[in-house]
Amino acid sequence: MYKYNADDLALIQERAAQFREQVARWRAGTLADDDFRPLRLMNGVYVQRHAPMLRVAVPYGMVSAGQLRALARISRRYDKGIGHFTTRHNLQLNWVRIEDVPDILDELAKVEMHAIQTSGNCIRNVTADQFAGVAPDEVIDPRPLAEILRQWSALHPEFAYLPRKFKIAISGSADDRTLSWYHDIGLQLDSIKGEPTFTVLVGGGLGRTPLRAQVLKKNLPWRHILSYLEAIVRVFNLNGRRDNPYKARLKILVQSLGLREFTRQVATEWAALKDGPATLTDAEYQRVAAYFVAPDYKTLPAENAELPAQKAAHPDFARWLARALHPHKIPGYAAVTLSLKAPGQAPGDITADQMEAVAQLADTFSFGEARVAHEQNLVLADVEQGRLFELWMSAQKVGLATPNIGLLTDMICCPGGALCDLANAQSVAIAQAIQARFDNLDTLTQLGELSLNISGCINACGHHHVGNIGILGVDRQSEEYYQITLGGRQGKDARTGKVIGPAVAAARVPDVVSDIIDVFTRQRHPQENFAATFDRIGSAPFKSCLKEKSA
Ligand code: HEM
Ligand code: SF4
Incomplete structure (x- = not known):
């Protein structure tokens, strides 16, 4: 795991000290709310429905035992003794006081953690495969390059105020466990004759305009990754729609320019950057890769005899x-x-x-x-x-062995109306109602791999677009309704689900999920999973069943 050097440590300590001073000026009334807002956001502090929230980065998902203990201490001392892991390797503390955040940042710095760029219009926490370094289908361990990207993007002076947030995922395996097709930039590592290369995907995203990324470049040699990304982010910085937050993401720029023109602009920027100081050297790669050497594995038989x-x-x-x-x-x-x-x-x-x-x-x-x-x-x-x-x-x-990984109750779900100011709906309550309906482990196991994702509003934090079953909270004349999509998925074959009918009232959601499951179990071939059945039979049988039931 990466270990901070003296410069890394000085940087985050100074940043925490700077924020302490900003908070003091804000509390003293010499820094107006509007001026303080972007500063707190760049340090991961949101103001939610009931309280401020601090989003702590867990870069590419790696966390040490010592860091977990520090997070536990912090959540007990400054929060309610609970945290929430997001879909992009962050831990959210949902009940902090802004005046305590400088102390929390100091505590985090002691264990080499921070909240820099976990929010705001900047390059966010880089995400990677949770099985990086150990997955048998891995071609290249993405973590050294993910760490290099973290260092490059953290407090990058040119990219501190982008048109909108910017998310990067990096994957080094045959399968894609990072949702790279739905990021502003998705990096898929491969290798040509032993030299790592990248396929660069651009313009993916969820939110109100879900778009699958497009392939911008293939076979980019690893040495050029920083200059190439710099070229992309420059084009975005120069041309992104700052006038309209709903159209400000990179995906909208790529869509409006068209891939060909976007590629041309990136190539022009890159020509000026390529082979410049951002070119990675073997020495720099080796310096960082040395932190990710394999641990001291024992020599063991492939299958344990017991x-x-x-x-x-x-x-x-x-x-x-x-x-x-x-x-x-x-x-x-x-x-x-x-x-x-x-x-x-x-x-x-x-x-x-x-x-x-x-x-x-x-x-x-x-x-x-x-x-x-x-x-x-x-x-x-x-x-x-x-x-x-x-x-x-x-x-x-300690309640961490529920045997439901990959099954219907292994839901991705945003905090929704329980905490979030933007919510239309109580996504967690819906998740719990579905958990209660599908509480039989035998049934769940028989249903097999099935992803069910829930978002409390169109911002799509709960990945509803890419769930096999997606549930989106919508507001209908101040009443909670839920729109259902089917057929979405993540992985190599990632795609956006399709809406299957009018939104339904909150109380009906568990019944609708049951009806969908009934159609699936009636129509599935032996051992077929939900996504495969959906691909074979399409949405029509699901639609007609739901229509009949609501008639
Ligand atoms: C204070 C709470 C939160 C707020 C205010 C918030 C706000 C937003 C907004 C406004 C967007 C839409 C961005 C756009 O389309 O341009 C968004 C997207 C997203 N958020 Fe959140 N979010 C919150 C919590 C979370 C949590 C808890 C998670 C994970 C469970 C999460 C993960 C995501 C993801 C994956 C996306 C969509 C990916 C993308 O296209 O960027 N967010 N969020
Ligand atoms: S999807 Fe909407 S309700 Fe859920 S966390 Fe995101 S912004 Fe809040």
Whole structure:
């Protein structure tokens, strides 16, 4: 894991000191609200429905046991002892006081964390694969380049005030676990004759205008990644619509210019930057890559000899393994997802006690590190197969072993009306109503892989567009209604779902989800998952079923 050097540390300490002074001036009334607003946003401080919220970055999802313990301490001391993991590797503390934020930033700096650029019109936290470095389908470990991008984008003087927020994801695997097709820039790493290269995707995004990205460049040699990104962000900075926040994202610029013209403008900017000082050297890559060397793995048999008997003796353990495990490239190891989607829990929420418990699990089972997954779960990436049973027993005790990873109740969900000022709807209450309806693990397991994503408004923080079932809160004459989309998905084949009928009242949502599931179970071929059935039969059977039911 990357370790701050003296310069990194000085930078975030100075930034925290600067914010302390800004807060003091604001409290003294010498800094007006309107002037303070962009400053607090650049430091991750929003003002939500009930209280200010601080969004802390977990760059490309890597978090150490020590950092988790610090987050637990901070959430107990300055918040309500709870945090919320977002879909972009951030932890939100939803009940802080602005006057405490400078102290929180100091506490974070002690464990090499910060909240810089987690909000505001700047380059946000770079996101990556939660299985980076361990996934068998990985071609290149994206973390060294993700860290280089973090350093490049943090407080980049030219890009401090972009037309709108700017999100970058980087993936180095055959499959795409980063939603790179729905980012302003999606970077897909590959290699040509051992040299890393990038496919650069641009203009993706969710929100009110969901757009899948387009391929801007293929086979970009890794050395040019900073100058090439600089060229893209320059074109955006110069031409993005600053007059209209709804049309200000890069996706709208790419759409309005057309890919050909956008490519031309990027090429012109790049010509002036290419081979300049931003060109990465082997020495710089090696300096950063040295932080991501593999831990001290043991030599183990590929299959642990005790697992079959443990599974046979404990069916609940077998059920958990079937959902929580992800293969590992080192024989005898596995990556394990800890579910933050226990029944009744707001998806992505974690208590301070659980943060400490995960820290302990990371220390005991996974070289002291954990990962944040964009599905709002946590991952222990390096667990010996021979210790999975022990891990399961411990994770169960702290409510982190619900065997629902990838199933319908592993929902992505934004905080919605419970906290967010922009919400039309109580997305968490809807999530809980669906959890309550689908509380039978056998049924869930039989349904197989199925993503259900919920957003409380058109901003799409809950990724509803790319859920197999997407649920969007809309306002109908001050009443909560929900629009349902089907067929969306993430991954290599990412796409936007289609609306399947008029929005339905909040109370009907669990019934509508049940009806959709009924159509699926009647029509599916053996072992087929929801997305495959939807592709085969289309939306018509779902639409006609819902029409009949609402008639
Ligand atoms: C204070 C609470 C929040 C506010 C005010 C907020 C605001 C917004 C807004 C205005 C957008 C639309 C941006 C656009 O289309 O240009 C957006 C998008 C998004 N937000 Fe949030 N958000 C909040 C919390 C969250 C949380 C908790 C998550 C994760 C669970 C999240 C993840 C996202 C994602 C993934 C997108 C869409 C991706 C994109 O196209 O940029 N946000 N948010
Ligand atoms: S989708 Fe809407 S309601 Fe949900 S967090 Fe985003 S802005 Fe708030």
